[in-house]
Amino acid sequence: MSGPLILAVPSKGRLQENAHAFFARAGLNFVQPGGARDYRGAIADVPNVEIAYLSASDIAGQLASGAAHLGVTGEDLVREEIPDAATRVKLLQPLGFGYANVVVAVPKAWIDVATMADLDDVAADMQRRHGRRLRVATKYVNLVRNFFAWTEPGDRRGARTSVSNYRIVESLGATEGAPAAGVADIVVDITTTGATLEANALKVLEDGVMLRSQAQLVASLGADWNDGARAAVRTILTRIAAEVRAREVREIRCRFDEGVGRTLVDLAARYDARAPFGPPPPGTPLVLHAPKKAVFALVEALAAAGAGTITVATLEDVFEPNPRLVADLFGALG
Ligand SMILES: Nc1ncnc2c1ncn2[C@@H]1O[C@H](COP(=O)(O)OP(=O)(O)OP(=O)(O)O)[C@@H](O)[C@H]1O
Ligand SMILES: O=P(O)(O)OC[C@H]1O[C@H](OP(=O)(O)OP(=O)(O)O)[C@H](O)[C@@H]1O
Ligand SMILES: [Mg+2]
Structure with missing residues (x-):
């Protein structure tokens, strides 16, 4: 079999608007070739994907039966409609809305x-x-x-x-x-x-x-995970992972005097911040990705340890090799 990847998205109700905004932030733009009343759609630049617009409870059912590969729905509906949820679906990512x-x-x-x-x-x-x-x-x-x-x-x-x-x-x-x-x-x-x-x-x-409960990104374990569907889901989850990671972190850049660079990287590690591009060569700023919650404490610690000017910025996307989302799904699919 070689059907497309079916992505089930709420067509009405509380989750609809937030779900669409979530995919758009991840650079996944839906198109409805048949116009606004068409309940099937596609993603602009990801081939082999069909969007199914359904109610939140239908989405839980379709994920359970394997009729949809991936979907957004409330955890309450997953737990209610799929008694043996652990064997049928994988909750990939809580989405921070629909609480x-x-x-x-x-x-x-x-x-x-x-x-x-x-x-x-x-x-x-x-x-x-x-x-x-x-x-x-x-x-x-x-x-x-x-x-x-x-x-x-x-x-x-x-x-x-x-x-x-x-x-x-x-x-x-x-x-x-x-x-x-x-x-x-x-x-x-x-x-x-x-x-x-x-x-x-x-x-x-x-x-x-x-x-x-909150809205969850959910994958079906019983869907037809053919090669085309796997390639499509990899593209989709990679973009989502980049967006999710970008929302979790802030980018901190700071000047530092020769000699303290290594110390600052070690210091950052204590705040769960990482230097994604490694220790910088002399004369260039140190770049860190820090958990949102740790930003101000880390800024103070960096300043106390001798950093010069420090800037904090939000990021659009953070693409990391082998994102957890992709590994989790492929691990569960075997
Ligand atoms: N008051 C609420 N606040 C936030 N999220 C809610 C609320 N009520 C429901 N939800 C979440 O949204 C999901 C869908 O609920 P929603 O009311 O949109 O659809 P529904 O009840 O299936 O259909 P209908 O459009 O007929 O109401 C719920 O299962 C839950 O996860
Ligand atoms: O605590 P609150 O913020 O007041 O929200 C609770 C209400 O929201 C949901 O109903 P909904 O509006 O979705 O209507 P429904 O019963 O037709 O699904 C739920 O069934 C409650 O009735
Ligand atoms: Mg309702």
Whole structure:
């Protein structure tokens, strides 16, 4: 077989805009030969790639089945829709957008209920007194089953307790409204600002954060990884890796007096900064790539060690040989 590499990209919803911006920053410009309503596209200068525009949840499904090779979707959807995720997909890169938590939320009116252990008591009580099970409205059926079944030993407040005596009420929209509507007792849903929970008078349990999710770049392990698809993914991941690396680091350049060059390189290593072009010959500035977080501490240390003028700059792309992203995927594909 020799089909093209299928890259699945959100066509609507929360992730769409950020996903497009992410690929554009990596120099991957999408073209839609059939116009804006065409759900298939291509990348301007990378042959053998077909873009599939899909909803975020369809993307998780297509990656699981191998219908798409590479895609962007929420980690919540990967964990929910692909129970055996480790054998079917590889999460290559968290993308720094689409942050949201999957949480257990109960009516604020339940003032005595603050933890999963409390919730288990409520569920047991309902069963005993009314002969019915606690109703949980959610679209995250698999995540709920796993989370509610899991116990972590420890004292009552310090640990997680499993919840039994519940049943799931599947809800595909407006989930937070289910308790007020009387169709469920509590909800499990995704939240970012908490505004929707607040508007529905719900509160998150103290130990009720089931998953901290963000958008992920995901590869399918079961797709048709023919030679053409492998060549295309190498090009795509190399550009993405260069962009990701550039965002992680700052370039520091400094003047230094003869003799201290070596000392400065050693000093930089203590801040996880590297001299990508090696120690400079006399008379040329030292160039370092430093983790963003370490920049100001490193600048101070360099100045104290005798550096002259120091400049800090952001970089557009940092291409390194054998980027981790490429190695990770090819390692997983074998
Ligand atoms: N409130 C939110 N804030 C940030 N990211 C979110 C939020 N809600 C969802 N997401 C992330 O975006 C993904 C897709 O959600 P989104 O709401 O865009 O699509 P959907 O619910 O599948 O479809 P629809 O367009 O019908 O809402 C979620 O699975 C999650 O990873
Ligand atoms: O914590 P907040 O910032 O208020 O966000 C939470 C809301 O966002 C999502 O719904 P969405 O708007 O995607 O609608 P949907 O239920 O149709 O998917 C989620 O299902 C919540 O309802
Ligand atoms: Mg939604």
